[in-house]
Amino acid sequence: MSQYFEVHPENPQIRLLKQAAQILHAGGVVAVPTDSSYALVCRLDDKSAAERLRRIRQVDDKHHLTLLCRDLSELALYARVDNRQFRLIKQGTPGPFTFILEATKEVPRRLSHPSRRTIGLRVPEHKVLQALLDVLEQPLLATTLIPPGETEALNDPEDIREQFEKQLQAVIDAGACPMQPTTIIDLTDDDPVVVRQGRGDPALLGL
Numbered sequence: 001m002s003q004y005f006e007v008h009p010e011n012p013q014i015r016l017l018k019q020a021a022q023i024l025h026a027g028g029v030v031a032v033p034t035d036s037s038y039a040l041v042c043r044l045d046d047k048s049a050a051e052r053l054r055r056i057r058q059v060d061d062k063h064h065l066t067l068l069c070r071d072l073s074e075l076a077l078y079a080r081v082d083n084r085q086f087r088l089i090k091q092g093t094p095g096p097f098t099f100i101l102e103a104t105k106e107v108p109r110r111l112s113h114p115s116r117r118t119i120g121l122r123v124p125e126h127k128v129l130q131a132l133l134d135v136l137e138q139p140l141l142a143t144t145l146i147p148p149g150e151t152e153a154l155n156d157p158e159d160i161r162e163q164f165e166k167q168l169q170a171v172i173d174a175g176a177c178p179m180q181p182t183t184i185i186d187l188t189d190d191d192p193v194v195v196r197q198g199r200g201d202p203a204l205l206g207l
Helices: 014-025 045-056 072-078 083-091 126-137 157-164
Strands: 003-006 029-032 038-043 064-066 097-103 119-122 140-142 170-173 182-186 193-196
Touching: 003 014, 014 029, 014 126, 014 170, 029 126, 029 157, 038 045, 045 140, 045 193, 072 083, 072 119, 083 126, 126 140, 157 170
Parallel strands: 003 170, 029 170, 064 119, 097 182
Antiparallel strands: 029 038, 038 140, 064 140, 097 119, 182 193
């Protein structure tokens, strides 16, 4: 039976988010709202939770997971970022952009791309998720909550509870989220590449 936390989307109750953070610290997988649909999250350094997260989504270890960071300084701890990349990221942060960057040694090898040693990172702007990251004081490993065999992400926390109650340790309900995915920008080459167009407008980054 997963715990169900109903929080205010603009002024989330910190008491409830602290309970959710305890569940994450104890190895839980939690459904959380983001600025682009709901996502499944667990702690970065929890190998068994990451494996369960992949099993719930039914994706293998080649599927890129994303690191959700509180701010740019935290992002720079997990990715190599030069001045040019930093300026570009700053224009779209926080916001609905995922940036593919070269991972630092702080990222466990099992989480980065097996051949390229890259990682996807983002700084979300959703108030509930930002507050949870503040309470947790560390980034979260995330994947969009798309049920196995489907192409659309789930957006109704009641549906999420109904479908995944036995597999998740908690659901944070902050109401519906935007349904568009993030825009993915690959910054590992000399020129930025828009890998996927989503909610984020590449023009904001000068692309």
